[in-house]
Amino acid sequence: MTDTIGIILICIGIAFDFLGVLGLVRLPDVYNRLQAATKCVTFGSMGILLGVIVMQGFTSFGFKALIGIVFIILAAPTAAHAVARAAHRSKIPLAKISVVDKYEEDKELIDETLKEEVEV
Amino acid sequence: MEIKTKSRIIVFIFALLVWFALTDIKDYQEALIGIGISLLITFLAGQFLVTTAKSQHPVKRFLHFIIYIFRFFWEMIKANFEVAYLVIHPMLPIKPGIVKIKTKLTKDSAITVLANSITLTPGTLTVDINEDKKELYIHWIKVSSTDINETTKEIGEKFEKTLTEVFE
Numbered sequence: 001m002t003d004t005i006g007i008i009l010i011c012i013g014i015a016f017d018f019l020g021v022l023g024l025v026r027l028p029d030v031y032n033r034l035q036a037a038t039k040c041v042t043f044g045s046m047g048i049l050l051g052v053i054v055m056q057g058f059t060s061f062g063f064k065a066l067i068g069i070v071f072i073i074l075a076a077p078t079a080a081h082a083v084a085r086a087a088h089r090s091k092i093p094l095a096k097i098s099v100v101d102k103y104e105e106d107k108e109l110i111d112e113t114l115k116e117e118v119e120v
Numbered sequence: 121m122e123i124k125t126k127s128r129i130i131v132f133i134f135a136l137l138v139w140f141a142l143t144d145i146k147d148y149q150e151a152l153i154g155i156g157i158s159l160l161i162t163f164l165a166g167q168f169l170v171t172t173a174k175s176q177h178p179v180k181r182f183l184h185f186i187i188y189i190f191r192f193f194w195e196m197i198k199a200n201f202e203v204a205y206l207v208i209h210p211m212l213p214i215k216p217g218i219v220k221i222k223t224k225l226t227k228d229s230a231i232t233v234l235a236n237s238i239t240l241t242p243g244t245l246t247v248d249i250n251e252d253k254k255e256l257y258i259h260w261i262k263v264s265s266t267d268i269n270e271t272t273k274e275i276g277e278k279f280e281k282t283l284t285e286v287f288e
Contacts, residue, residue: 020203032259034259040207
């Protein structure tokens with residue numbers, strides 16, 4: 001029984017991982033691709049690890065999977081945030097379809113505060 | 121109690137629990153090494169976990185944190201179906217853009233958790249934070265409004281209330 005549930009969870013995980021990869025190919029620019037990559041891949045990997053926990057129970061094996069889930073939740077959004085910020089700072093444009101970019105409008109202001117910080 | 125000592129005690133207990141969970145203890149030597157390593161970690165990096173005093177009672181904070189986790193997972197599942205729908209749809213009905221939202225949170229840990237939650241929930245990704253003005257720049261895959269008050273309401277507010285209880 002637990003094996004069946006575990007395998008179903010792993011299959012759901014793989015399906016969402018696949019959708020994330022599909023999004024990575026289909027969506028236009030780096031920011032949209034990050035959206036697909038972080039959300040779907042985080043959820044998919046969590047599903048796979050959850051399946052492992054269900055199949056193994058709370059042995060040391062299952063607990064390692066649990067710690068894996070915690071670290072994925074902590075690390076994936078942080079990495080996406082870092083990549084998005086770096087991309088914007090190195091002037092990679094948003095896709096033409098985009099409607100608004102408040103960050104670009106405020107950028108000079110942010111740069112000034114950064115300079116002040118460096119001087120201090 | 122001084123806050124650094126408190127932080128060290130929490131780190132020590134946490135590290136020891138993780139050690140006991142990861143190793144199937146068969147021998148007293150394994151437990152001894154676990155205690156030794158936990159002490160080493162505590163003295164190297166113990167003071168960084170808790171840096172500011174919290175106003176709420178720990179039990180109340182813990183309960184709110186549980187509520188927050190459930191809300192977070194619900195939002196995350198919704199986010200995944202939304203992105204999956206967008207990706208499968210043959211026309212790609214997206215309308216991306218970067219918007220600003222305001223936040224009332226003040227503690228570093230609270231803002232970090234808010235930013236991470238926003239990244240993992242429907243169609244939004246935190247790009248940068250303006251710490252002086254308490255504003256977050258969010259890449260939104262389906263922009264419905266560019267007005268700062270409306271975006272705040274739509275993106276930030278659902279987490280903010282619980283996070284205030286937990287981290288402030």
